[in-house]
Amino acid sequence: MERTPKSKPKQQWRIWRTVQLTSLMLAASGLLGFALMSAQGITGKRAGLVTASGEAPSFTVLLAGLEASYCAWATPTAPARKCTPEEAVDRNKVVDGMHTDTIMLATFNKTNVQILNIPRDTQAEGTYRKINSSFKIGGPEQLLGDVETLIGQRIDYYAIVRLDFVGDVIDRLGGLDVVAPADVAFDDRAADLHLHLKAGPHHLNGKDAVAFLRMRKAPGWGDDYGRIDRQKLAIAQLLDKLRSSQGLTALPGILSQFNNGVITNADPSMIDAMVPFLKSYRLQMATLPTNEIPGSSNLAVDRAALDLMNAPTQQVAQSAIPESPVRIVDGSGTGLGKKLSNYLSQQGYKISQVEEQTASSEQSSVATRNEVSDAEQVSTRLNLPRIQTLRLPVEYGEVVVFLGQDANSKYAALAALPGTE
Structure with missing residues (x-):
């Protein structure tokens, strides 16, 4: 289950x-x-x-x-x-x-x-x-x-x-x-x-x-x-x-x-x-x-x-949609997490949650405990490093996307979109 x-x-x-x-x-x-x-x-x-x-x-x-x-x-x-x-x-x-x-x-x-x-x-x-x-x-x-x-x-x-x-x-x-x-x-x-x-x-x-x-x-x-x-x-x-x-x-x-x-x-x-x-x-x-x-x-x-x-x-297809839920932790400082959530949802991804936190100067990344194939698909689509973790706060069965302030330039077109409710 x-x-x-x-x-x-x-x-x-x-x-x-x-x-x-x-x-x-x-x-x-x-x-x-x-x-x-x-x-x-x-x-x-x-x-x-x-x-x-x-x-x-x-x-x-x-x-x-x-x-x-x-x-x-x-x-x-x-x-x-x-x-x-x-x-x-x-x-x-x-x-x-x-x-x-x-x-x-x-x-x-x-x-x-x-x-x-x-x-x-x-x-x-x-x-x-x-x-x-x-x-x-x-x-x-x-x-x-x-x-x-x-x-x-x-x-x-x-x-x-x-x-x-x-x-x-x-x-x-x-x-x-x-x-x-x-x-x-x-x-x-x-x-x-x-x-x-x-x-x-x-x-x-x-x-x-x-x-x-x-x-x-x-x-x-x-x-x-x-x-x-x-x-x-x-x-x-x-x-x-x-x-x-x-x-x-x-x-x-x-x-x-x-x-x-x-x-x-x-x-x-x-x-x-x-x-x-x-x-x-x-x-x-x-x-x-x-x-x-x-x-x-x-x-x-x-x-x-x-x-x-x-x-x-091995290489994963950009068109593949992962089955695991994706949680977004937004440290961009600009509300980019909600915009990314809307974009991924339109592509067929299952977004479990968007968490906002204080703006972070640290590197954006994708992490998972056991859903390596799904995390690799997400990291490939977003062009982010993929981490398989043993101790970071990630649940089994999920993929987590962390957005730092660097995401504002990485996804400039997405960041330029009007804010979402």
């Missing part, structure tokens, strides 16, 4: 929109870090891929954020000493750290980009250890090999990015806007990261944004799965910033600051092939389905669920 979607409090939805920002940081350390393959830090470069003239390149890349590493233990009077960039990748000098708590597999199929987040607690095949320890054990090749075995496919490249560099990237892209759902008090003495926020809107600089990224447990921001969902949403936001005039202007400066900031085996010539298609890239994002392993904190891949999740990622 299909479950009727319930109304969501505005505060709960703000949690969703706020948590987007974590992924902006990861995206900065991932997609932008991937661009750094043209800078220093390239190791064991693989052969370049052959791409037809006039087409965006197709390839897979493993993106991982390298957590802060420490080269001296904390004492009662002093915090642990963070490693220098040179020490941070030397397993003989690191006493704690070298984990990759954020791991993503990005599949570029021309201009369709599929991002699969891999939970840090997923167990590496044939072992009893978590996948986030692979880099510490055997470096990037070990991590790449373990993920290839886990997913069951060959991966072309890896890009391992130190999160120390993310703050500068965020600053160059204009900082982060956050709406805190509750008061936050986060202090990491060892990493010298501190974030104290009152509930409500905030604009974060790069260092505060990095502190926001490291938080896994904070009021209203949820657990590791919640952090993964935030990463998906903010990647869409980063891509939007990156392909703007501001982002393209900032990119050379970002690259100049990222020397030795990325460990990668990728072919640097692909960046030149990708840039002309930045405005055409569309994201589809999901989390690797897993099950808890009894008697441990590890997770095992749910391969049947993974097969089902991958099935709907």
